[in-house]
Amino acid sequence: MIRAFTSCALLLALLVQQSVIAAEAEAEWFFDVEVSGGYNDNAGRAERERDIVDDKTLLGGLGVAFNQEFSTEKAITLRAFAEIEDFRNVSDLSRDTYGAQFIYRWQNALGFSAPFYQFNTSVRINEYDVRQRDSIAFTSQLVVSKRVSDRVLVSSGFEYKREESDGIVFDQKQARLFINADYTPAAQWALYGTYSFIHGDIWSTSQTAFCDGTPANDIFDLVSQSEALEPDQAFNNAYCGSWIAYRLNANINTLVLGVNRGFGHRFSFDLSGTRIIVNALANDYDATAINASLLMRF
Amino acid sequence: MRATPWLFLFLSLSFLAGCPTGGFDEDILPPPRVVNATVTPDSFLRFDNTFMVAGQSQIESEAYATAYIAAVDPNDRRTTLAAFKAVNGFDNGVGARVTFRDSKDLGYGRDMFARRRADGGIAIFVDSYRVVPVPGDATQYGPINLDAAVAQDRQFHFSTSAIEFSPIDESDPDSDKIVKMFLYGPPDENGTQLRLTSNNMDGRGERGVPTACLVCHGGTMYPLNADGSFPLISLKSAKMNVLDPITFEFPPMTEAEQEGPIKLVNRMVHDHYVEMGTRADTEQSKWDSAFAAELAAGPYGDDFSANAYDESFVPEGWRQDPNRPDSVEVLYKEVIEPHCIACHSLRGNNSGEEFGNTALINGHEVPLGNATSFSSYEKFISYNDDTIDRVYRRGNMPVSLLNYSRFWRNPAGPPSLLATFLDGFDVFDSNGNVAPPGRPVPLPGANRTVTSPAIQDASASVLTESFAWSIVSMPANGSASLSNGNSSAATLTGDDGDYVLELAATNAMASTTAQVTLTIDSTLAPPPAQLDFATDIREVLATASGANRSCVSCHRTGSSEFAGLPLFLDDTNPNLYKDVVERINFADPENSLLLRKSSALQHGGGIVLDRSVPVENAQFIILLNWIRNGAPCGSDPTFCN
Numbered sequence: 032m033i034r035a036f037t038s039c040a041l042l043l044a045l046l047v048q049q050s051v052i053a054a055e056a057e058a059e060w061f062f063d064v065e066v067s068g069g070y071n072d073n074a075g076r077a078e079r080e081r082d083i084v085d086d087k088t089l090l091g092g093l094g095v096a097f098n099q100e101f102s103t104e105k106a107i108t109l110r111a112f113a114e115i116e117d118f119r120n121v122s123d124l125s126r127d128t129y130g131a132q133f134i135y136r137w138q139n140a141l142g143f144s145a146p147f148y149q150f151n152t153s154v155r156i157n158e159y160d161v162r163q164r165d166s167i168a169f170t171s172q173l174v175v176s177k178r179v180s181d182r183v184l185v186s187s188g189f190e191y192k193r194e195e196s197d198g199i200v201f202d203q204k205q206a207r208l209f210i211n212a213d214y215t216p217a218a219q220w221a222l223y224g225t226y227s228f229i230h231g232d233i234w235s236t237s238q239t240a241f242c243d244g245t246p247a248n249d250i251f252d253l254v255s256q257s258e259a260l261e262p263d264q265a266f267n268n269a270y271c272g273s274w275i276a277y278r279l280n281a282n283i284n285t286l287v288l289g290v291n292r293g294f295g296h297r298f299s300f301d302l303s304g305t306r307i308i309v310n311a312l313a314n315d316y317d318a319t320a321i322n323a324s325l326l327m328r329f
Numbered sequence: 330m331r332a333t334p335w336l337f338l339f340l341s342l343s344f345l346a347g348c349p350t351g352g353f354d355e356d357i358l359p360p361p362r363v364v365n366a367t368v369t370p371d372s373f374l375r376f377d378n379t380f381m382v383a384g385q386s387q388i389e390s391e392a393y394a395t396a397y398i399a400a401v402d403p404n405d406r407r408t409t410l411a412a413f414k415a416v417n418g419f420d421n422g423v424g425a426r427v428t429f430r431d432s433k434d435l436g437y438g439r440d441m442f443a444r445r446r447a448d449g450g451i452a453i454f455v456d457s458y459r460v461v462p463v464p465g466d467a468t469q470y471g472p473i474n475l476d477a478a479v480a481q482d483r484q485f486h487f488s489t490s491a492i493e494f495s496p497i498d499e500s501d502p503d504s505d506k507i508v509k510m511f512l513y514g515p516p517d518e519n520g521t522q523l524r525l526t527s528n529n530m531d532g533r534g535e536r537g538v539p540t541a542c543l544v545c546h547g548g549t550m551y552p553l554n555a556d557g558s559f560p561l562i563s564l565k566s567a568k569m570n571v572l573d574p575i576t577f578e579f580p581p582m583t584e585a586e587q588e589g590p591i592k593l594v595n596r597m598v599h600d601h602y603v604e605m606g607t608r609a610d611t612e613q614s615k616w617d618s619a620f621a622a623e624l625a626a627g628p629y630g631d632d633f634s635a636n637a638y639d640e641s642f643v644p645e646g647w648r649q650d651p652n653r654p655d656s657v658e659v660l661y662k663e664v665i666e667p668h669c670i671a672c673h674s675l676r677g678n679n680s681g682e683e684f685g686n687t688a689l690i691n692g693h694e695v696p697l698g699n700a701t702s703f704s705s706y707e708k709f710i711s712y713n714d715d716t717i718d719r720v721y722r723r724g725n726m727p728v729s730l731l732n733y734s735r736f737w738r739n740p741a742g743p744p745s746l747l748a749t750f751l752d753g754f755d756v757f758d759s760n761g762n763v764a765p766p767g768r769p770v771p772l773p774g775a776n777r778t779v780t781s782p783a784i785q786d787a788s789a790s791v792l793t794e795s796f797a798w799s800i801v802s803m804p805a806n807g808s809a810s811l812s813n814g815n816s817s818a819a820t821l822t823g824d825d826g827d828y829v830l831e832l833a834a835t836n837a838m839a840s841t842t843a844q845v846t847l848t849i850d851s852t853l854a855p856p857p858a859q860l861d862f863a864t865d866i867r868e869v870l871a872t873a874s875g876a877n878r879s880c881v882s883c884h885r886t887g888s889s890e891f892a893g894l895p896l897f898l899d900d901t902n903p904n905l906y907k908d909v910v911e912r913i914n915f916a917d918p919e920n921s922l923l924l925r926k927s928s929a930l931q932h933g934g935g936i937v938l939d940r941s942v943p944v945e946n947a948q949f950i951i952l953l954n955w956i957r958n959g960a961p962c963g964s965d966p967t968f969c970n
Contacts, residue, residue, distance in 0.1 A: 127331045158331045165330060239462045239471070240828050244738045246471025254462050254473060255482060262463050 058099050064115075064327040065092040073318035074121055075236035075266060075274075076309070079249075082237045084270070086124070090116040090324075103141065108134040122161035123265035130155035146177040149188075161264040163198030164274075184213040192231075199259045200276040203285075205231030219293040223303075229283040235314050236263045240273040253277060256313040281311035299326045372543045372725040373533060373733065378914040378922070380552050387552035389537040393559075394526035397539050400559040401509035404499065410454065410513040410522035413491045417452030419444060424597075425590035428478055429577040433667055434545075435530055436470025436731045437487065438478025443594045448502050449496040449604075451569070451597045459487035459533070470531070470731055472578055479580045489513040489522055490542070492569060494601045505608055508567035510539045543567050544728055547675025549614065549895075551911045555904070562614050562895060568605065568675045568932075569598045571625045574638050576667055588637055596633055599625035608834065614895035617679040620644070620704035624674055629956070646705025651776045652692035657706050660750055664743045668736050669703060669726045677701040679933070680894045686935035698933030711930060712753050720747070721756040723791045724766030729853050737765040769793040771834035773845040774957070775919045777950045780856040781822050781849045785830065786957065788817040789917035793834040801829040801844060825849050857954035861963030862906050864956055870898045870909075873927065875937045875945045880927065906962045906969060918956045924949065 067090040074086035096110035110132040118124040132153040139147055152171040159165055174188035190207040209227040216222065235251060240246045254260065256279060263276035289303030301324040308317045372671040380387035381946035387393070414420065424444035431439060438458035447453055458477035459470065477485035491511040498504040513522040527535045540550050547568035551560045572591050579587055599622055606618035628642040629635045647661040667951040677699040690707040700708035709716075719726040720736075721744070727733045736743055745763045748754045758764035770791040787796060798819040803809050804826025811830070812820045821828060826849060833842045855865065870880040883891045884898040896908055925931075927938040928949060938949040955961075962969035 125331065160331055161676035162330050244734065246473075248472035250462065251460060251476030254460055255477070255480075255484070260462055272462065275470075 051321050052244060058097070059124045061094075061096040061098060062329040063092075063094040063096070064329075065090065065094075065324055067092075067322055067324035068323040069320060071318060071320040073316060074118070074124065075263075076233060076314075076316055076318065077235055077237055078314045078316040079237065081241075086118050088116055088118050090114060104138045106136055108132075110134070110138075118300050121269045122267050123268050124164075125131055125160050126164075127158045128155050143181075144178050146175050149174045149176070159167075159265070161268070163261065163264055164196060164201050166196035166201055168192060168194040182215045183217075186211040186213075187225040198261055198276070200261050200263075200278045202259070203232040203234065203278070205229050207231075221291040221293075223287075223289050223291065225285075225287040227283075227285045227287075229281075229285070231280070231283075232258070232275055232278050233281045233283065233309060233311060233314075234278050235275050235278050235316065236266050237314075238272045239275050242271040252313040253279075256311075276312075279311040279314055281314075283310075284308045300324070301326060339847045347468060353812050371533060372723075373531060373728060373730040374536055374544050375725070375728075376540065376544060376550055377725075377917075377920065379916070380911070381916050388550040389540045391526055391537070392557070393540065393553060394538045396553050396557060396559040397564075398511075398524070398526070400564050401507075402511070406499075407409065407491075407511055407525050410489050410491065413452075413454065413493075413511060413513070417444070417446055417493055417495075419452070419454075425593040427572065427587050427590045427594060428475075429572075429574075429581070429587070430472060430475035430581050431480070431573075431577055432472075433573075433576040433671070433729075433732050433735060434563050435729065436474060438474035438476070438485075440478045440481065441594070443590075443597060444497060445495075445597060447541065448495065450493065451601055452491075452493045452495075453569070453594070453597075454491040456481075456489050458482065458485045460485045465501055472727075475580065483516065486515045488515060488525070488528055494569065494604075497564070505565070506604060507565050508546065508601070510542050510567060510571055512538050512542070517641075519866070533730065542798055545672040545675075546570060547616070547672075552907075555907065565608075565612070566614065566616070568616070568618075568621070569601055570671055570675070571595050571598050571621070573666075573671065575640050586598070590640065592629060592633065592636065595625050595638075597628070599633070611889075611892040613893065614680070615893040616675075616677050616786055617677070617699055617702070620646070620702050621674045624670065637806075644704070646708070653706055654691075654750060657750075660706075662748060664747045665703060665709065668732055668743065669709075672728065673701060673703040675702075678893065686930075686933065696933075697931045700931045710750065715753055716747070717754055717756060718770075720744075720766075721754075721763070722766060722768075722770045725791075740903070767792065767836075767840050768839040769834035769836045771796075771832040771841060771843040772917070772919070773798075773830060773832040773843050775953060776846040776848075777953050777957075778848040778850050778853055779954065780822075780851060780853050780858075781824075783811075783821045783847055783849065783857075784818050785821060785845065785847060786818040789830050789835075789920070790817065790832070790834050792836055792838075793817075794836040795834075797833040797835070799831050801831045803828050821847055821849070823849055827853050857958050860951060860955040860958060861961050862909065863963035863965035863968045865951055866909065867900070867905075867915050867968070869948045869951050873937045873945065875927075875935075875939045878934060878937075880934075880937060900967070910960055911962055913956050915956070916962075918953065921956055923956070924952060927952070 068080040069088040070085065071088070072085045073083050075082060075084055077103040092110035092112060092114040094110055096108050098106060098108045100106040112130050112132065116126050116128070130153055134149060134151040136147060138147040138148040147289045150173050152169070155170070157164070157166045157168065170190060170192045172188055172190040174186050176184060176186040178184050187210045190209070191209070192203070192205045194201065194203040195211060196202050207227050207229040209225055211223065211225040214222045215252065237250055237279055238247055239250060254277070257277035258280065259278040260275055263274040266274035285305060285307045287303055287305045289301060291300040291301045303322050305320040305322070306317070307320070309315060335499045376388065380388060381859065406416050419442065422444065423442045423905045425443045429439055430436065431733045431824070440456040440458070441453060443451065443453040456478070458474050460473045460477050477750070491513060494506050495509065496502050496504040497507045512525045512528055514525050516522050525538065527537045529535050530541055539548065539884030540907065543550060543566070547566060549563055549566040551563050556561055572594050574591055602618040602622040602625060605616060606622070608615055623644050626633060627644055628639040643658050643661055647657060649658050661933065679699045687696050687699070688711060690711060695707040695711070697708060697711050700711050702721040703709040724733070727736050740763050748763050756763065757902050771787060771793065772791065773787045774785055790796070796815060796817050798814040799813055800809060800811055804824060807824040809821065809828060819830070828847045828849065829844055830847060831842050831844050833840055860866070873879050881898045884894050884896050885891065886899055886901045896912065898905065902908060909923065914921045928936060928940060930936060938945045940946045940949055
């Protein structure tokens with residue numbers, strides 16, 4: 032989720048900048064390609080050490096966007112995209128995603144430091160190797176951005192996400208507040224950081240019985256507090272023992288720090304790290320994810 | 330579900346080539362290969378003979394539960410848990426309260442309340458808490474159930490079991506006390522817990538009251554009487570179980586403080602064993618409570634003088650002596666006590682043991698009429714072949730899902746230990762290890778003489794998904810055909826002579842074979858299809874004489890010499906045919922009590938039909954053929970109303 036936001040936000044930021052810079056253009060098509068590799072040290076979002084498994088991912092994404100400027104202050108973008116993400120250890124977490132996105136951005140006033148706004152909404156259809164995780168996700172986001180200097184751009188926004196799955200645990204609702212800062216120390220270089228506070232549902236996974244059949248004796252709070260429980264097919268297929276997925280209401284804090292290096296007008300390389308700290312009634316966990324992406328735009 | 334190919338395969342290959350490997354937690358391993366779930370045995374909490382008629386169990390139904398409740402609560406004074414408490418005086422206080430989880434029982438978190446009744450009886454109710462993290466997964470009756478019981482978290486309050494030892498006739502306080510069992514649902518919106526007639530105890534489907542309970546409460550279940558009332562033998566057969574803290578899990582720091590209440594409950598249970606032992610010797614199927622009483626009192630110094638439960642206690646019949654194999658006490662502590670004795674100690678009766686039919690086992694002259702109680706090593710090991718068959722092949726013992734799962738959790742543990750004591754044990758997997766049941770068990774039936782054509786039904790076969798019959802040998806120059814050879818019941822047509830049939834039973838795990846010899850005798854009289862109870866079976870019961878006495882000579886109504894027998898086979902028994910049919914297992918004919926008792930050592934009267942003796946073998950075959958042909962009564966109105 033966080034990783035997806037990071038690359039998506041970056042792409043959108045590029046589009047926004049492009050639209051502002053090239054405001055004279057009336058309409059334009061873009062094609063974007065992303066290839067990413069990632070590592071997550073807690074793919075199951077687990078609290079207990081025995082349940083923590085790491086994973087490596089490879090993601091490929093394609094997008095086509097149509098950008099239409101109505102004036103120097105207003106533009107829309109329509110984008111369709113497809114992604115394939117492959118998990119190496121818990122292979123059933125691998126997914127195909129198709130989606131569409133609508134972006135509307137505007138400025139109320141012209142000027143270098145005048146804030147510009149963006150509303151975007153998207154729908155994503157996620158298909159996993161296990162049906163229970165198949166889902167359709169709707170996300171809406173309102174972002175306000177402002178140039179603080181010729182090197183610093185800050186953004187802040189609110190996001191609401193609702194995901195309906197074929198299972199019961201993976202039906203999720205989340206509200207998110209975030210603030211982002213981009214710093215450009217030199218041409219072709221950007222450093223960025225995003226802090227998010229999220230309130231809403233999380234899914235996690237835990238063993239209820241271990242590989243030798245012994246049932247877990249310390250998960251009562253987790254079970255009693257969970258809003259939904261079901262066998263976690265992806266983890267059951269990947270590991271011995273008996274695994275359940277469960278949904279809890281949680282407060283989530285995330286911090287993303289990244290660096291982006293552009294190569295010409297079409298390529299950039301992005302490296303980011305994400306720290307996730309989750310507080311829920313029966314499951315406090317943290318995770319760290321590292322992601323490297325090659326972004327191409329035509 | 331994903332359906333598209335991996336568009337970026339070339340990228341992934343090149344990328345992953347540079348990725349580090351490993352990173353797994355070492356204690357998380359790839360999943361083991363799992364065989365088809367259909368080969369998992371599922372006879373838990375079931376009696377051996379469920380008296381199936383037209384697909385309906387005669388001992389597990391709404392009607393059966395209703396008849397039972399009418400017998401134990403004829404005036405509907407216990408329709409709710411609150412009413413049960415009031416009847417039994419819980420409004421005046423609780424004698425003992427214990428909170429625990431019994432890891433060998435059903436695995437629930439238990440919050441138990443017990444007290445003595447004013448009439449000297451006992452009343453206990455137990456709030457059961459069950460947390461099932463994975464809905465529908467019956468194996469998840471784990472230790473967190475205890476957390477729910479400690480928290481008294483009502484969202485996991487599954488049911489309340491109530492048990493009472495009180496006069497069978499509520500209007501006569503001097504009448505025999507019997508154990509009465511009730512089951513109540515969780516509190517409804519008004520906090521009322523209503524009485525239930527069935528419950529899904531282990532996630533394997535609804536099981537009726539009281540049958541599923543009495544599987545492990547010493548019950549003997551027979552179908553309802555002709556008038557729909559509950560059979561008296563079954564009604565009087567229930568017992569309470571001792572609390573065995575060895576297999577309990579307690580809330581943290583409470584084990585020591587719960588010793589007192591556990592002892593109090595066990596004292597109550599012990600006293601009811603003793604009282605049941607004082608019932609009239611003429612009572613049909615009277616239970617010998619001595620061994621159960623020893624198990625209850627033994628850990629407390631035999632007289633309850635000790636406060637703490639002695640976990641090292643071994644009953645006398647299981648103590649090491651020079652005649653018993655080494656480590657017999659280890660067998661008791663590791664296998665028998667945790668997995669067998671709680672139920673078996675409440676079973677059997679001593680009818681006929683005084684007649685001196687003993688077997689010499691390990692230098693001990695052992696009466697085996699009550700061997701099913703497992704009150705000694707010799708009695709247990711007399712079931713050597715049955716143990717191999719039921720535990721290792723059929724998988725219908727241990728009888729509860731949780732106990733079964735615990736027994737097989739480590740095949741190199743209790744299963745392998747027990748196997749070393751079993752003569753002729755040969756149930757190994759391809760690696761030479763003891764393995765859980767799962768391979769098909771073909772049961773083509775016992776050798777018998779028949780007329781042509783003969784239907785041989787092997788539907789009793791266990792863990793079997795498909796059948797294949799073949800003729801292995803047949804009389805020289807004879808002709809024969811086998812039809813329906815790929816069904817559970819094949820039909821053999823042929824000339825007179827011996828035919829060896831082989832049945833291959835197959836499931837996802839394996840295919841195994843077994844043979845049966847059918848002797849076609851066109852002169853067999855009467856032919857199997859014409860056998861009836863009134864004419865033929867009564868004659869066998871009256872003339873079988875393998876132990877120098879016939880069935881009827883002992884099993885006769887009103888005999889003071891042979892008091893306490895469970896079954897009367899003389900013609901004065903107005904329910905003679907019904908009582909005999911109740912000893913038939915139509916689903917597994919060779920497993921019928923009528924055949925097992927008459928041909929096995931575990932019978933107070935000894936072996937009445939010895940199959941190695943031609944005359945007795947012929948009588949055995951008459952019984953078997955009659956059963957396999959549906960056990961018709963005949964037309965004699967004296968016996969066949």
